[in-house]
Amino acid sequence: MSTVSEALVPPARPRLAVWKLASCDGCQLTLLDCEDELLALADRVEIAHFFEASSADAPGPYDLSLVEGSVTTPDALALVRHIRAVSRRLVTIGACATAGGIQALRNFADVAEFRAAVYARPDYIDTLATSTPVSAHVPVDFELQGCPIDRVQLLEVITAHLAGRTPGIPDHSVCFECKRRGNVCVTVAHGTPCLGPVTHAGCGALCPSYHRGCYGCFGPSDSPNLRALVPLLRRDGMDREAVVRLLRTFNAYSPAFARASTALEEGEDASAPQPAPTARGDGPGPDEPEGAGP
């Protein structure tokens, strides 16, 4: 809390830095999309490093660093360590920075083959075998999910960090937002496959509002029950490969989605009748064929 004497001398403005790793720039663009707040924000904080928006580049330390993008190159690895070292608080913004992004599909494939498929001279391309979230390499103070992140949530995160409080970002599922919005459930009413029950809130239940099933771009919610949802997706017409693809998009490498898609791919079919617990364990092993039961 500021005292009267502190108020007489204007404190130095908190210093904000915005960084980019492998990404589409959409999450940092979200900051520039705060058209009503941008100039006011710039009065309150010093935007000290933001290459997409400014040629000015003031050295650290920074009070708050927002990091977009995933770690896919040796340079990026060095950069995240540098960012951590010069930042009081480090917040990752978006699916790339928090879960590895769509480019983490390489984590399920052979990166050398990927490289050869795109580049005539793959030997020129310096890339790591995996795309990983920032938190895999340095401690992160807060992770804001979404592909892209939500503008209002971004402002909340910035405001909260400046005020020294915890951001008020609920980690429940999209279903909560959908109900609040008064939508008719697309799964219950129309049999549309929807990832809403396992997906982190934040978008405002956009897809169901546009008569479409949620495709999980905000990543997993707190304790997502994929084991219950996958059979519903299968019931509503998706084959196993389609469910794997649905789970393997922008948050493919988030632990919950990765576990579920890998289990499906390796043959565990969650839509099969769940076997009664046996002496061996609580379900079919990953190497058993689809639909296998005891």
Add this chain to the structure above:
Amino acid sequence: MTHGSTRVLRISSLTRVEGEGGLHLRVHDGSVTEARLRIYEAPRFFEAFLRGRHCTEPPDITARVCGICPVAYQLSACQAVEDACGVTVDGTLAELRRLLYCGEWIESHALHIHLLHAPDFLGCADAVELARSHRVAVERGLRLKQAGNALVELLGGRSIHPVNVRLGGFHRAPTRAELRPLAERLRRALDDAWETVRWVSGFDFPDAECDEDLLALARPDRYAIEAGTPTVVPAGGGPARSFPVADFTEHVVERQVPHSTALRSELDGRRHLTGALARYGVNGRLLSPLALQAAREGGLGDPAEGAACRNPFRSVVVRAVEVLYAVEEALRIVDGYQPPPRPHVEVPPRAGTGHGATEAPRGLLYHRYTLDAAGLVTDARLVPPTAQNQAAIEEHLRRTAQTRVDAAHPRLPGEAELTAWCERAVRNHDPCISCSAHFLELTVERH
């Protein structure tokens, strides 16, 4: 860095551009012998992981190539897959796509004009600094950007990676009542766009001239945005020629140059330019009367009489004129809108190859997909505008640097000054480096 009479300038991080790139310049005995745009944006391998995806997925997946022009990716992808499946989307659904695209042009151009490009002309580091001296203009720009975003948000659900686009059209079509409030906002945006043309046309433009062939989509009835036929206006005049979208990669060829790891595009063996200047040169006469008037008053000449703009610094005026046109087009579509009977037409998958091209704010964006009988993608190819423009950007970079070297003769210009000019030469083309990440140069040349 000086090596005898050779001087090498490196700019490690370009600012106020989308994505990550740097510059490399070599000056030898007063001549700029080498100018390179280095792209070190990390590779993400879109074309590799698109294989095996269902044909309904490329619109959402490729949107993630670029957060600034996701609509361009979605609509080029839709068009290519629909082409593979033998489906044409027309009528109201095509108009709605054009409306959505107008929103992206407005927001992307307003961003580039006010937040990225204008600071160059007024000696500022960014829009925040610019707002101290030009608050009204910056606020007007943000308002325009917001109007474009509002359009994309209404039709697409959100402005970055919209959720409402699908093969065959939309998941849900807006009602007339939903679109109506936009009209009021767009009318105000029309005034803002007009003022923006006036504002930017008063900037101080250095002399410069580009001599690339101009490549843009064209259609007989309107200024092409969401569809058209690739059309070339050759440098130095001569008749325009066009070719089918399906032949795109026969004409625009990516070539690996020995001294660089970057792939460069050539159009029929020559350097070409795509984007605002190209569109204006190819289609300027098809602008609306109001946009034509703005162009004339903005010093661009009369495109109805064949005037083109070949000064890359003036591209900011062309973009402002395009914003005005996009606002007018959006108003026209909103005012005449009758909801379609269905929000989308069916696109039954079949084996085949399809091609799609649209005019992203920064230039022609081409997609090609090959599908198997089950509708899975077996091959994907994306050719983004900045990849096509790289050779032209480097040539403009070389010329701009040469101008500064000549001006400072016999001394060399200061590094900061040269850097600023080089960055300006690149920014003139609104490069989208994340988009170009499949033509990466990642090796660093050592000296």
